[in-house]
Amino acid sequence: MTLLHATDIAVFDGTNRLLDPVSVTLEPGEPLVILGETGSGKSLLAQAIMGTLPENLRAEGQVRLGNRSLRAGADRAAFRKLWGREIAVLPQEPWLSLDPLMRAGAQVAEAHRLVRGLAPAQARMQAGNDLAAFGLGAAVARYPHELSGGMAQRVAIAAARAGGAPIVIADEPTKGLDAARRNDVAALLLGELGQGGGLMVITHDLALARMIGGRLIVLREGTVIETGLTEQVFADPKAAYTRDLIAADPEHLPARKTGAGTGETVLRAQGLTLSRRGQVLVEGLDLTLQTGRILGITGPSGCGKSSLGDALLGLLPPDAGQVIRAPYLPPTACQKLYQDPVAAFARKRSLGQTLTDVARLHRAPAGRIETLLARLRLDPALLARRPGAVSGGELQRLALLRAMLAQPRMLFADEPTSRLDPITQRDVITMLADLARDEGLSIALVSHDAALIDKVSDDVQRFAAQGSDIAAAMGRDKAMVA
Structure with missing residues (x-):
């Protein structure tokens, strides 16, 4: 019997x-x-099927x-009577689905108790087992x-699956995950099918699409291509689009052709040691960020990449070592482009209001918003919209635009x-490389995608699993140790 x-x-x-119209x-x-x-x-297609469209949007169909x-x-x-019991969605934005x-x-x-009974x-025991299966014990x-x-x-995935719904809509389920975790999630989703369930995966991840297989619909600008x-x-x-x-x-x-830079050091870390909750993530790390160069930082989820960024930006005090900024830099010269932009925007203000305020605060040149x-x-x-009324990808690009309005020297x-x-x-990525080349912007680029890092970076810092063993590979002519 057709499930959906x-x-x-x-x-x-x-x-x-x-x-x-899509069927x-x-x-x-x-x-x-x-x-x-x-x-x-x-995502609009999934929301229309689930009955969760924003109030300003309207759906038609059956x-x-x-x-x-x-x-x-x-x-x-x-639709609410069916949520979690008959149909469940694995959300695109975990920060919007998790109670802070x-x-x-x-x-x-809570999902096991209220939905599954x-x-x-x-x-509590089943929740512990679910999280342990995801490596989150x-x-x-x-x-x-x-x-x-x-x-x-x-x-968020574990919570959404807890109700046992036979139909699962997974909206960008591997966003932000390294290759190993992506493969684990794909195996988990496909495991649902072995029990006679239905699975719809919404993604722009080509590797995930290949792993899931089945039938494919390619969408562009709201039309099936x-x-x-x-x-x-x-x-x-x-x-041609496909x-x-x-x-x-x-x-x-x-x-990318390796940038020569100007030789000017924007930021330098010496003997940096970082830990969170007693776990050492970075130990004795030395690195230098120069104008016009891109430092790629890669490694599995939770290994300390974001913590390193917080330390470089002065948001996390190191356990040992120091971070030295060039003395000529103003306080706002080092900016962060957050991994989850939905958590970094004021939800009740329009995006235009936020960007205009940032441009005024940093005295950005006239027309800078329109150019970006x-x-x-x-x-x-x-x-004219609020952050919740745009796609995750659009919001991430708007976050990049906002960061550039501060006219940073290091990003x-x-x-x-x-x-x-x-x-x-x-x-x-091409735009970031152009900014490094044309404006002398120093960029520390974090990504789980090692192939992306290798293609666009001048230097690479690889993190090993759990941050316990870090191998620095500064320069393309040196061995890259995973």
Whole structure:
């Protein structure tokens, strides 16, 4: 029996149609992948099916879950009865789905207790088992703000799965995860199919799409561009857009010509040692950031990459060693591009208000916002919206725009492309490289994607698992030790 049949699902913002009619079906044991660039309508499709669209948007079409039939755009209460029991979503933004006042274990246990009906003690035990399966056994008692982006994503996945819904919609489930964790999540999602469940995966991650397999729908600007079996589409894409999407994979990027820099040191760390909750993440680290050069920082989730950035920016005091800034730098010369921009924007203010305030505060040149909007392929109409009304990829690019308004000399970019599709990622990375070359910006670029780091960095700092063994490989002519 077909688990889900969504017919002619369309989404409107007033009279403006954001998503052209799309029909999808989910059969037991057969996954469906929705692939497309940031802002293509992938998440809108999922929200329309789930009945969770923002209040200012309107859906049309019909949703049939098993023997239940609902009108897309019907009152949210009609869908709410099915959430977690019949259909569940693995959210794109863990910071919006996790309660900041609840520990990780309690959040997963709550779903087991309230949705699945387990007794409190049994729910707590099962939550511990779920988190341990994700490599998060030590995170049971931590709050969301104490987790890395990848760890928070895994906690959100565990909570969403706890209700046992037969249909799972996974919205960018591997965003912010390293390759090993991505593979673990893919295996977990595919395991649901072995029990006769239905799986829809929304992603711009080409490697994840290949692993999930099944059927594929390619979306662009709210329109279906191509459909077919995932394996066949990747092997022989018919649409020019699909070919461009596949060609933009970091593996195919040309290597950046190493920047010579000016020799001026912007920031230097000497004998740096960092720890969190008693675990040593960085020990005796020396590094130098120079104008016009890109330092790539890579390693698995939770190994200390973001902690290193906090120390370089003066947000985290080191246990030993020191960070020395060039004496001529103003206080705002070093900026951070946060891994999770949704947590870094004021939710109740329009994006235009926020950016205008930042531009005024830092005396940015006239027209700087408009220039950066164009370079980042962002629609100026987005500035009238609040952060919750734009896609994760759009918000991440807006976060980059905001950081550049401060006219920094050093930018710590923490996973700046984790929410971006390959085409937009390529464009943003190209822009960062141009800023390093043309404006002498020193960039510390963090990414789980080792291929991306190797292609765009002048120097590379690799972190080993759990931050316990760090191998520095400064310069392309030196051995890169993982």
